[in-house]
Each structure stands twice: as structure tokens, then as C-alpha cells.
Amino acid sequence: xxxxxxxxxxxxxxxxxxxxxxxxxxxxxxxxxxxxxxxxxxxxxxxxxxxxxxxxxxxxxxxxxxxxxxxxxxxxxxxxxxxxxxxxxxxxxxxxxxxxxxxxxxxxxxxxxxxxxxxxxxxxxxxxxxxxxxxxxxxxxxxxxxxxxxxxxxxxxxxxxxxxxxxxxxxxxxxxxxxxxxxxxxxxxxxxxxxxxxxxxxxxxxxxxxxxxxxxxxxxxxxxxxxxxxxxxxxxxxxxxxxxxxxxxxxxxxxxxxxxxxxxxxxxxxxxxxxxxxxxxxxxxxxxxxxxxxxxxxxxxxxxxxxxxxxxxxxxxxxxxxxxxxxxxxxxxxxxxxxxxxxxxxxxxxx
Amino acid sequence: xxxxxxxxxxxxxxxxxxxxxxxxxxxxxxxxxxxxxxxxxxxxxxxxxxxxxxxxxxxxxxxxxxxxxxxxxxxxxxxxxxxxxxxxxxxxxxxxxxxxxxxxxxxxxxxxxxxxxxxxxxxxxxxxxxxxxxxxxxxxxxxxxxxxxxxxxxxxxxxxxxxxxxxxxxxxxxxxxxxxxxxxxxxxxxxxxxxxxxxxxxxxxxxxxxxxxxxxxxxxxxxxxxxxxxxxxxxxxxxxxxxxxxxxxxxxxxxxxxxxxxxxxxxxxxxxxxxxxxxxxxxxxxxxxxxxx
Numbered sequence: 001x002x003x004x005x006x007x008x009x010x011x012x013x014x015x016x017x018x019x020x021x022x023x024x025x026x027x028x029x030x031x032x033x034x035x036x037x038x039x040x041x042x043x044x045x046x047x048x049x050x051x052x053x054x055x056x057x058x059x060x061x062x063x064x065x066x067x068x069x070x071x072x073x074x075x076x077x078x079x080x081x082x083x084x085x086x087x088x089x090x091x092x093x094x095x096x097x098x099x100x101x102x103x104x105x106x107x108x109x110x111x112x113x114x115x116x117x118x119x120x121x122x123x124x125x126x127x128x129x130x131x132x133x134x135x136x137x138x139x140x141x142x143x144x145x146x147x148x149x150x151x152x153x154x155x156x157x158x159x160x161x162x163x164x165x166x167x168x169x170x171x172x173x174x175x176x177x178x179x180x181x182x183x184x185x186x187x188x189x190x191x192x193x194x195x196x197x198x199x200x201x202x203x204x205x206x207x208x209x210x211x212x213x214x215x216x217x218x219x220x221x222x223x224x225x226x227x228x229x230x231x232x233x234x235x236x237x238x239x240x241x242x243x244x245x246x247x248x249x250x251x252x253x254x255x256x257x258x259x260x261x262x263x264x265x266x267x268x269x270x271x272x273x274x275x276x277x278x279x280x281x282x283x284x285x286x287x288x289x290x291x292x293x294x295x296x297x298x299x300x301x302x303x304x305x306x307x308x309x310x311x312x313x314x315x316x317x318x319x320x321x322x323x324x325x326x327x328x329x330x331x332x333x334x335x336x337x338x339x340x341x342x343x344x345x346x347x348x349x350x351x
Numbered sequence: 352x353x354x355x356x357x358x359x360x361x362x363x364x365x366x367x368x369x370x371x372x373x374x375x376x377x378x379x380x381x382x383x384x385x386x387x388x389x390x391x392x393x394x395x396x397x398x399x400x401x402x403x404x405x406x407x408x409x410x411x412x413x414x415x416x417x418x419x420x421x422x423x424x425x426x427x428x429x430x431x432x433x434x435x436x437x438x439x440x441x442x443x444x445x446x447x448x449x450x451x452x453x454x455x456x457x458x459x460x461x462x463x464x465x466x467x468x469x470x471x472x473x474x475x476x477x478x479x480x481x482x483x484x485x486x487x488x489x490x491x492x493x494x495x496x497x498x499x500x501x502x503x504x505x506x507x508x509x510x511x512x513x514x515x516x517x518x519x520x521x522x523x524x525x526x527x528x529x530x531x532x533x534x535x536x537x538x539x540x541x542x543x544x545x546x547x548x549x550x551x552x553x554x555x556x557x558x559x560x561x562x563x564x565x566x567x568x569x570x571x572x573x574x575x576x577x578x579x580x581x582x583x584x585x586x587x588x589x590x591x592x593x594x595x596x597x598x599x600x601x602x603x604x605x606x607x608x609x610x611x612x613x614x615x616x617x618x619x620x621x622x623x624x625x626x627x628x629x630x631x632x633x634x635x636x637x638x639x640x641x642x643x644x
């Protein structure tokens with residue numbers, strides 16, 4: 001068990017800086033998810049913590065100890081890779097015991113730990129098989145088993161579920177969460193899937209282009225996104241953005257009408273509205289010209305344009321809907337569920 | 352049935368393979384059958400009298416202690432050539448894989464020896480190890496070793512092994528490098544995180560995973576040492592001193608074209624043919640089998 005401090009971390013490949021001054025404190029036993037689009041540097045950051053990539057500047061400390069210069073093996077971490085990285089020539093048992101043998105643990109202790117981990121992960125009947133004889137989900141479990149038996153200070157997960165089918169992914173997601181809570185090991189989990197991030201993480205670090213956009217609990221990120229990027233990335237379907245003119249507590253919408261907002265700002269801004277926070281209201285200021293309906297059963301997504309403009313906007317309404325293409329629906333939104341962002345920097349405009 | 356309909360019988364396919372078949376017949380099947388036939392004959396040295404003797408040449412071989420000694424010598428020679436060149440190639444490939452800058456440059460340099468003709472490779476080593484002119488005997492002098500492979504059998508053997516192995520390193524290197532690069536990086540990284548140092552990673556992860564390549568190369572190198580080292584031996588020692596570097600393939604040449612015992616020489620080459628067929632079968636069996644880790 002250990003806490004992790006990331007202080008002013010920079011990673012460069014030659015003259016190209018790919019991670020810019022990343023900082024964050026991870027508490028003992030916390031489950032942190034690093035989330036962001038492809039190429040945002042999230043895997044690089046994880047590999048730096050693992051010791052597989054060098055640190056250009058800044059410091060990584062695990063349990064209060066600087067680890068920048070330590071070999072991966074000396075950092076007391078375990079990692080689960082995207083492609084599982086099982087040793088193909090060893091049986092499941094040998095795979096899990098490999099790290100323990102290197103540590104020169106007594107044989108019966110190794111056996112005890114392997115059996116125990118296999119029990120937890122329900123792979124006991126596969127212990128003598130080779131990885132190629134296992135399905136994707138089973139390989140995933142073995143990879144996790146190999147991490148568990150080591151009893152490390154930190155678990156690192158590098159997109160471990162992205163090679164599984166959708167159903168298995170949801171199931172494994174829950175299992176990883178339960179397992180982490182049971183073991184209480186500090187974990188860092190990298191994913192590009194925002195649903196995975198929201199459901200797994202105690203806290204989320206949203207990375208974009210090598211910058212930390214926001215670091216907070218899933219609810220904080222959902223309720224108070226720090227930037228347009230986070231607002232658009234977290235939540236599904238993603239947030240609507242409209243250019244508005246704010247004066248007093250009114251935001252003038254393009255195409256006419258005004259919406260009450262909570263703001264001390266005046267002038268041009270970007271208004272963020274989540275589809276699920278649009279309420280049907282015959283007298284509402286937001287008029288949507290329907291382009292397409294997405295029937296999800298429990299609710300319906302109405303995709304359209306803000307009436308009289310080309311700004312696309314999506315609303316989520318409960319139950320079924322049968323609006324014709326081109327018909328108009330009106331919505332309103334509660335002022336405390338609106339978000340305002342600076343048009344230039346994309347940062348949230350606080351009150 | 353369907354295939355017949357779509358591809359009606361015509362002379363074209365036969366015409367297209369005809370040149371290859373012709374070459375095989377003229378340069379392989381015909382000489383091979385000539386050798387088989389000749390191995391049943393005993394001729395006098397002037398070619399004036401010939402007698403058909405069935406298997407007498409083979410019987411003579413089986414009891415000829417020179418021949419049996421040559422067999423043993425060839426086994427030692429080929430095993431050492433294979434072990435030396437494969438071991439060295441493995442080390443080089445292990446290091447080359449870690450090189451990031453100038454990797455192409457190193458690899459090109461390491462592949463060059465393969466393009467050197469065997470006789471030239473032999474000549475190179477002859478110069479370097481020439482007892483009076485060579486650079487290595489000069490250095491060995493300081494270590495208290497007197498080098499003269501014209502007089503010392505073991506030294507001559509050592510030299511041809513070295514020369515033959517050197518030439519084959521490039522080939523082995525290429526295969527080992529390719530095999531190592533096909534191992535996913537994450538597997539090596541996982542082992543590093545599991546606490547294995549570079550040496551341990553090599554012996555417990557990399558080496559077992561490239562074992563199919565090792566087996567393949569072992570067969571290839573044995574075949575090479577058996578048959579393709581003639582040029583090197585001819586240039587370096589001519590089988591001497593005495594018979595200390597006369598391996599089977601050199602003995603075929605020596606007995607046939609120097610000793611003019613054509614029947615005995617042909618019998619020896621038939622034995623060699625059987626050996627190479629056996630090795631090829633082993634290798635084909637292996638290639639067909641799925642990789643077994």
C-alpha cells in the first residue's frame with residue numbers, strides 16, 4: 001500500500017514534449033483512472049510510473065520514495081497490459097509464479113499465493129493450461145492473477161479491457177472494481193472509454209494533448225467540468241455547446257431567445273447544456289428542429305438543430321417519441337445546470 | 352470436378368515447369384544417378400578396366416578406419432561450427448536488438464560476411480593466421496602460444512572451424528534478430544516488472560521463445576558444415592596436415608580426384624547424399640509441425 005506523488009512531470013522525445021507538467025497526488029488505496037483520447041499521453045504517463053519510460057524532468061514518488069531512477073522491478077508495482085503479455089511458453093501457474101520465483105519465495109508460499117489468486121479469479125481449473133488454450137477473458141484473468149500474487153504496492157492497468165467484447169468488458173469492469181476494493185491496493189488505470197472511467201475511478205485524471213485538463217471525482221467532472229474538453233468528453237451523449245452573449249443573468253441564444261444562467265460574466269461565451277438536462281417546455285427558449293430520433297427504449301435522443309441556425313443540439317427525453325423530421329420541440333434548462341466556458345481558452349467561467 | 356471445368360488440361364503448365372525440370376535432371380538427377388552407378392564399380396587408376404562389384408565399395412568403406420575417423424571428425428567439426436556461429440550470432444542479435452541509434456548500420460555490417468565467397472573467406476583467414484606473416488600468430492606469441500596450423504592438426508582444425516563459423520554468423524544473426532523482434536515488447540516488459548534482470552529475461556523468456564528458430568538453424572548449420580565448407584577447407588588447409596581437417600566432403604574430393612579411387616569416392620558421396628536427405632526430412636517434418644510452446 002502506498003500513495004503516489006507526481007510532481008511537475010515532463011516527458012519529451014527529442015525536442016517534442018508529449019507530457020506537460022503533470023502533477024497530482026494519489027492517496028493510499030485510491031483507484032485513479034487516467035482518461036483521454038488516443039495520443040493524449042495517458043499510456044506514456046502510466047509507463048513512466050511503471051519505469052518503462054524515462055522521466056525527462058519532474059519527480060515520481062511511490063510511498064514517499066523517489067523512484068525516477070529505479071528499475072521497474074525495484075518499484076514494487078504490478079502491471080496489466082492491453083495484450084495481457086502472458087509468457088506464451090509457460091502454463092498459467094508458471095506465469096503467475098514467475099515473479100515470485102525471482103523473489104525466491106519458498107515453494108509452498110508460492111503455491112499458496114497462486115492457488116489463492118486463482119480462487120479469487122475463478123481460474124483454478126485452468127492452472128495447467130498454456131495461455132493459447134484460453135479465451136480472451138480467461139487470459140485477462142491470468143494477467144490480473146499475475147499482478148495479484150505479487151502483492152505489490154501499486155497496480156497499473158494499461159487499457160486492460162479494450163481487447164474484450166462489450167459484454168465481457170462490462171463484467172470484467174465490475175470485477176476489477178470489486179477486486180480493487182477488496183485488496184485496497186492503490187491503482188492507476190488507463191482507458192479511453194469514458195464510461196469505464198466514470199464507473200471505475202475514485203478520481204479521474206482527464207488528459208488532453210499532454211495536459212491535465214481536470215483531476216477530480218467523476219461527479220465533480222460531470223457537475224463542474226473545468227473546460228469544454230472535459231465537458232464534451234465526460235457524459236454520454238456528450239454536452240451541447242452554443243455560442244451565447246451573456247449580460248446579467250441572461251444568455252442570449254443564437255437564433256433568438258434567452259436562457260437564465262448563473263453568471264457574473266458578461267460578453268461572448270460558450271454555453272454548455274447536457275442533453276439530459278433539457279426539459280420539455282412549450283414556452284422554453286430552446287427550439288429544436290428535429291433531424292433524427294434515436295430510440296433507446298428507456299429514453300429517446302432527439303438530434304436536431306437550434307431552430308433558425310446551423311448549431312446542432314441533442315436532447316434526451318424520457319420514454320418514446322414520435323416527432324416527425326422537421327417538427328419543432330421546445331425546451332428549457334434550469335440555470336444551475338448550465339455551464340459557461342470562455343470562448344477563447346475553453347476554460348470554465350466561474351461565478 | 353470443378354477445377355477441371357475451370358482449368359482445362361493444356362500443355363502450358365508443363366511447358367512452364369519444363370526449364371526447372373530440365374535443370375534438375377541435368378545438374379542433379381543425372382550426376383546423382385551417375386554417382387550411384389559408379390559406386391557399384393571398381394576402376395583401375397588409368398580407367399582401362401572396370402568391374403561391376405555391387406556393394407563392395409561400401410563394404411570397404413565400412414571397415415576403413417580412415418573413413419570412420421573422417422566421420423567422427425566431421426561430427427566434431429560440424430557441431431563446433433554450429434555451436435560457435437549460432438552462439439555468437441545469438442549474442443550479437445541480443446545486443447543489436449537493444450541498439451536504437453544506427454541500428455541499420457550495425458545490421459548491414461553484420462550481414463556482410465554472408466556475401467563473401469567461401470574460398471575468399473578462407474584466404475582471408477589464411478593471411479591473418481599465416482605463421483610467418485599473420486597478425487594473430489604475432490599476438491599469440493606474446494601469450495606463449497606458437498601458432499602453426501601447417502604443422503599442428505588441432506590448430507588447423509581450430510582455424511577451419513573459426514573460418515567456417517565466421518561465415519555463417521551473418522545468416523544465423525539475421526534469423527535470430529527476426530525471431531527476437533517477433534516477441535512482443537510487452538512480454539519482455541512484463542518480465543522486467545516481475546523483477547527479472549536482462550540476463551534472466553534472456554534465458555527464461557527470450558531463449559525459450561526463439562527455440563523453434565534455434566532448432567531450424569541447428570539443422571541448417573549442420574548441413575552447411577557438412578557440405579558447404581569445402582571451399583574454406585580447400586583454401587585454408589587442403590585437408591591437412593595429414594588428414595586432420597579432412598571432413599567427409601573433402602575426402603570425397605581427395606579420394607576421387609587426387610587418389611583416383613572413383614568407385615570409393617562415389618560410394619562416399621552416396622553416403623553423404625543419404626545423410627543430407629535425412630537432415631532435410633527432419634527439417635521438413637519440423638517446419639510442418641506447429642510451433643510447440
